[in-house]
Amino acid sequence: MTAAVAQIQTNSIEDAPLLKVQNLAKFYGSRVGCQNVSFDLFPGEVLGIVGESGSGKSTLLAALAGHHQPDRGTIHYRDQDILALQESERRRLSRTEWAFVHQNPRDGLRLGVSAGGNVGERLMSVGSRHYGNIRTQALDWLERVEISPDRIDDRPSSFSGGMQQRLQIARNLVTSPKLVFMDEPTGGLDVSVQARLLDLLRGLVRTLGLSVIIVTHDLAVVRLLADRLMVMKSGEVVEQGLTDQVLDDPQHGYTQLLVSSVLQV
Amino acid sequence: MIQIENLSKSFTLHNQGGAVIPVMCGATLTVEPGECVGLIGQSGAGKSTLMRMIYGNYLAAGGQIRIGNVGVVGATPRELIRLRRETLGYVSQFLRVVPRVPTVDVVADPLLQLGVSERQARCRAEELLKRLNIPERLWSLSPTTFSGGEQQRVNIARGFAHPYPALLLDEPTASLDAANRKVVLTLIEEAKSRGAAVLGIFHDQSARDQVCDRLVDVTAFAP
């Protein structure tokens, strides 16, 4: 055990950020989507972004993931200037080293394609041309997200919401991405299904060493998943820090309001 | 190992007219390796607040906290996460876990985060659960459904899974029966003898007498 500890001590603190965001801004006409956003995300780190609807958190996520072009600022991924990349390179990145988990699995899945085909698509898009191998990997991933292997040829339209969401995660993670964007991944799910998904995500984050940026309005979700928290209001980050510190000792008035508004169970 | 100097804390309630409530100032104490220091003072005097500041859960308004060679005040989240993962353990009064995760995995979690193999981590977790008299049939269940005493023991097992060089214990023996109380005190003794610096809150006078080398009254740090 001590050997393992020693190893971790030597390799973690000096490593460079995976994602470096500086002064990012996105405007919709004269209206602010988000602005003055800067942060570093390190390998293996889970960053939660919270705030109420319209606070700019989804706009920020979309800008980071390359779904739209920000108006100001820079994004560096492993020293690559993301905003200067050719579209083909950016899209390649987004189906290899990056992944995006949508709130509604229908946005992230092909409902007319079998579960196996959904998981295999990313493999095929990076050049896998061996059916047997693709299928083996698809089965492996279905198992990892706790979907019975005998559902591999079923279409996701016959799956429950929780299963669809787990399938979307498998589809995204099959190419071993480094950075995963999640937009309210537990949003439409009932509480027991949410718990299962959270557990699954936590396990995957740890075993795969994923870096995650997760947008949610659910403070309980970030408390369990996120190492670090950014609180957004009116397009700006009003507070950031260690997740439990921000939630237990919020400094900004808005965060205090947010935390005190959560219903206690 | 744990050094606190001139630490102060206040809460600003922005939604209540910006009222500033000072809760602590001038807190100073040290805990040496192999030593257990007990915090005393009546309820609300700031014992838990002090613990939480040391753990980085509450932000200090001023002063210094050092754990080994890491300064907690002003540390980045990353530094704090690393400190908590490797150096500083904390047994709070509440168990907060992802629902549905089996007890044995909850206890093994701190070791897994350190990259210890799953087999080794589980082995250590099972050993602790056994010592703390959690019946084996419960190990595969989530602790969320357990009784208060059982949850507390799971929490303790989790806190002792990794041999942290510094440990914060918030009422570790509350709501435990005599037999389990004894196990916990033995665990604390063992931690001390391997050189851990332990800072604890013990309401139980006899427990305090048994493990604490010194006591610090936090009422002295009242603003």
Place this chain on the structure above:
Amino acid sequence: MNAQAYNFAYLDEQTKRMIRRAILKGLAIPGYQVPFASREMPMPYGWGTGGVQVTAACLVPEDKLKVIDQGADDTTNAVSIRKFFEKTAGVEVTEATGEASLIQTRHRIPEQDLSKDQILVYQVPIPEPLRFLEPRETETRKMHELEEYGLMHVKLYEDISRHGEISTSYAYPVKVEGRYIMDPSPIPKFDNPKLSDSSAIQLFGAGREQRIYALPPYTDVQSLDFEDYPFEVSKAPHDCDLCGAKDTYLDEVITDDAGSRMYVCSDTDFCSTRRQNGHVGRLGTPVSSEVA
């Protein structure tokens, strides 16, 4: 109809120039779908309006035209298109593959190898091979632009997972010169190998979808597949019952209420030429006795 009221081959010269520009662009970028301003033609969509416009733009008075539908010269569609150009262009027509300078086809490639003086015009219903899995045109264009073709294999994957083999038997997707994925129109996959390295010019017209694409002569065309499920040509395990050919694409014809059936070459010209040369199949009779 007074055919003289129309320009040569029905379309006005400006329209033909526009279509020729699209054809030339298509030939320059093999497999790329060139948008063009498809005109209303005096026939319904689905009857070959794309092919007819391409044919009209290519025809010159010296041309000899052949029109086939599923290999046959004598179906309604083939006969009416042939008549259409006889009337509007006054060109000579033929049923003999070897004699034709321009062949318009629906769903087949003639069995006989084409030569460098010939043009083969395909009628195309849906030119976009990615359409079945990706309904957004903006996205499929982007996928072609960036060569993001993983999705095409998803379709083949689905085939294998559902049927144990790549069951797509017509409109089987191909990759052109290692670049563009192309729908070869609904020809049987039996014909796919003939797309590649052909001496003739191959032009594809989709009237409703307003797209033209092309394969210049001697273009490399590969059918997509998996390493462990390679592309295979398939045909009915029979010989032609009329001419006895063993290696042609066959149509199945039900001959009575008892379920009797016969297999005949779908390429009628190829079959009758063989019979005239004395070949006789299982149910066939020598040509001379038929005439008598």
